[in-house]
Amino acid sequence: MNVAIPKTKAEQSLSEAFEANAAKLPGSAAVQAARATAIGAFNKLGLPHRRVEEWKYTDLRVNLKDALPPAVSDAALVTAADLAGALGGLAGLDATRIVFVNGSFRAELSDGAAIRGLEVQPLSRALTAAQDKVAEGLMRTSGPEGDATIALNTAFMTDGAIVRVADGATLAKPLLMVFATAGAAAQLTSVRNIIATGDGSAATVIEAHVVLDGAAASGQTNALTELTVGQSATLAHVKIAAGSGKSVHLANWNVSLGRDATYRGFQYTSGQALARNQINAVYAGVGGKLDLSGAYLVRGTEHVDTTLVIDHAVPQCESRELFKGVLDDRGRGVFQGKIIVRPDAQKTDGKQMAQALMLSPDAEFDSKPELEIYADDVVCGHGTTSAELDADLLFYCMSRGIPENEARALLIESFIGEALDKVEHDGLREALSRSANAWLSAAKG
Amino acid sequence: MLEIKNLHVKLADEDKQILKGLTLTVPKGEVHAIMGPNGSGKSTLSYVIAGRDGYEVTEGDILWNGESILEMAPDERAAKGVFLAFQYPMEIPGVAGLTFLRTAVNAVRKKRGQDEMTTPGFMKYVKEQAAKLNIDFEMLKRPVNVGFSGGEKKRSEILQMAMLEPTLCVLDETDSGLDIDALKIVSDGVNALRSPDRATLVITHYQRLLNHIVPDKVHVLADGRIQKTGGKELALELEKSGYAGYTGKAA
Structure with a gap:
């Protein structure tokens, strides 16, 4: 029995905002068609709610009350000093930078010098300049069908980085992709990055989502990163989402690991009124090694959700997950970790751990590990702990x-x-450690 | 001078009286031993001196240098010079030994009105003290006590004690879990801290530690009170005859 559920205010405004802004969003006719298809899918899906199993603990119909107008083009005045202030400990990091403000590429804040083995270009340019077929390809994702956050990203994305690391290249410096929220008007910023690393390459890529001093506190970000790690390549990928305490952060990482590839992903989340970090990882070749970890800090009524789907589609791959949350006040942490081991994915080695430190009796931690194992010669384990500070x-x-x-x-x-x-x-670990310390000091004040 | 006066202590969330009128004085410059059977209240006494939660003082007082310490938080007591070497030192994963020591030393120095130690000054001092206790300096870069043997943990306690320069040292069953070599190293460490400005209370079940740390006085604690006080020879007597005469039952 299908009963039509009335649209929420946010669902209604997202649909209307698309109609109003479609012509201004970058891209050729094929890209516009893909956007229209995506918003059509969203209109059918609506925002995910608690009766959708994957969103049981993070009901967007309830928690995302207001949808903000999409950022389309940006003219906010941002100086290098403003940016350094928002980046905090990351500002001094020796890295190659590409900077986006309110979802638009900013050449004047980015590094222009050529780096051997690294190709970086703004997605907006590719969407507009490329032939229709190529541009349309850029719109596709490897994420799960029917995910509303991905559909919204396709509909509204304005920019992001297209990154290619050449075969055999080892990048001496990390690539730092900065996504800054600026300006007095709160907006929905949608960005997409496409990262592909060549066979035998080694690179570190950082995604930093920061709010500039004086910017609207209640901004919303929808960020999607598509990653393809080459054969025998090593990619370290770190996302920092340091919000204002009122911001909303919806993120997807879709990762594909080549044969014998190593992917190390880390996510740091703090100051988000609502955050959902989804990681979908699939092994495209044998011998892949995946190491996902993260730390999130939650206070007030903040809510941080980490949802992983690790698909062991081929044999002899390894996955490790370690996520730690510090929950204060009435904060809520959610961890969902699904490990799928396909019938012929023998010799799979998977281990998962989710831990929460409860600083307040009113904090809540929901953890749902799921192992779906169809092969018989595998080692898989998971664990969850939640505890108070040890007296x-x-x-x-x-x-x-x-x-x-x-x-x-x-x-x-x-x-x-x-x-x-x-x-x-x-340097990156120390910067993260300083951010965490700053969060802890703020708790005392 | 440590003055414990008619101390009555019960468990905070249980109706169980543990100390029942304990009176004891340890002047500066002296080392006193408290010996007693299991369950006599030895560890409770050490925890109440250090300020652990979970105990309720129903009567009496503990004075250190004439000032009651019962209302002070554990860190304030540490700043006043109180140090407890734990029977079971805690492991702190994720905090390097050096970081922990430095945080503690500087916190205490700050409260005592002393300047914080500089990094080179601190490192030099730690290295000297660690060498005296036969502690591998590399061990201090690892998380506090994690993966340490029983003997290593006890030596790490004595290192903390030396670094914090307390004036009242309470050692709770410091000999438990030590082999004879470790016992000697730990005892030497404690003896090195003997000074006219320092009062030391050694809590132990067995006499053997007192061969190495020779006490000025020995007190027998049984059934929550000091039953007898004597010189170091009392420890030998106890070793021979046991605690049976003090508890009314065979130990």
Whole structure:
């Protein structure tokens, strides 16, 4: 029985916003057609709600009350100093930068110099300049069919980075992709990155979503990154989503690993009123190694959801997941980790761990590990823990003269430290550690 | 001077009286030993001195240098010079030993009105103290006590003690889990800290530790009170005759 559910205000405004802005969104006729198809799909799907199994704990019909007008073109005045302020510890990182403000490429804030083995260009240019077929290809995703956040991204995306790392190239410096929210008007910013690394290459790519000082606090971001890791290539990928406390962050990573490829993904999330981080990973060749980890910090009524689907489609691949959340006040953390082991994916080795540190009795942690194993010669395991700060450890620290607030901070750092340690780049790990410390200090104030 | 006066302590969330009028004085410059059977309240006494939650003082007081410490948080007591070497030192995953030591040393120095230690000054001092206790410096780069053997944990406690320069040292069953070599190293570490400005309370079940750390006085704690006080020879007596005479039943 199908009962038509009335559209929510947000669903209604998203549909209307598309009609109003379609002509202004970049891309050839084929691209516009793909956008129209996507919004059509969204109109049918609506925002996901708790009766959709994958969204059981993160009901967008309830939690995304207002849809903001889409960012289409941007003229916000942003200086390098503004950007440095928002980037905090990342500002000093020795990296190749490409910068987007409100979803539009900013050449004047980006590095123009050529780097051997690295090709970076704004998606907006490719969508407009490329032949229809190519441009249409750029619109496709490898993500799950019927995902509303992906459909919305296709409909509204304005820009992003197309990144290619050449076969055999080893990038000396990380590529830092900055997505800054600026300006007094709160908007929905939709960006898409397409990253493909060549066989035998090695690279580190950072996605930093930051809010500039003075920008509207309640901005919404929908970010999708398509990643293809070449054969025997190594890719480290780190996303930092440091919000204002009122911002909304919807993110998708669709990862495909080539034969013997290594992919290390890390996500840091803080200050998001609502965040949903989806990672869909599939092994395209044997011998792939996937290591996903993350740390998220939640306070007030913030809500951070990490949803993973790891598809062991071929044999002899390895997956590791470690996600740690610090939950204060009435904050909520959600972890959903599905590991699928296909019938011929023998010798699969998968391990998953989700942990929450509950700083308040009103915080909530929902964890749903799912193993779907169809092969018989595999090693797969998962675990979930949620605990308060250890009173005995707190006493131990205090008995050594460390004041309670410092002792708490030390123990919280020690909790997320295990996840941060997954970030191999020293400068980046230290920058993340400083961000986490700043979050902890803010808690005291 | 440590003065414990008529101390009555019960568990906070259970109607169980553990200390029942314990009175004890340890002047500066002296080392006193408290010996007693299991369950006599030895560890409770050490925790109440250090300020652990979960105990309720129903009567009496603990004075350190004439000032009651019962209302002070554990970190304030540490700043006043109180140090407890734990029977079971805690592991703190994710916090490097050096970071922990430095945070503690500087927190205590700050509260005592001393300047924080500079990095080179701190490193030099840690290296010296660690070498004295036969602690591999590399171990201090690892998370606090994680993966340490029993002996390593106890040595790490004595290192913390040396670094924090307390004036009241309470050692809770420091000899448990130590082989004879480790016992000697730990005892030497404690003896090195003997000074006219420092009062030390050694809590132990067995006499053997007191061969190495020779006490000025020995107190027998049983059934929540000091039953007898004597010189170091009392420990030997106890080793021979046991605690049976103090508990009314065979130990």
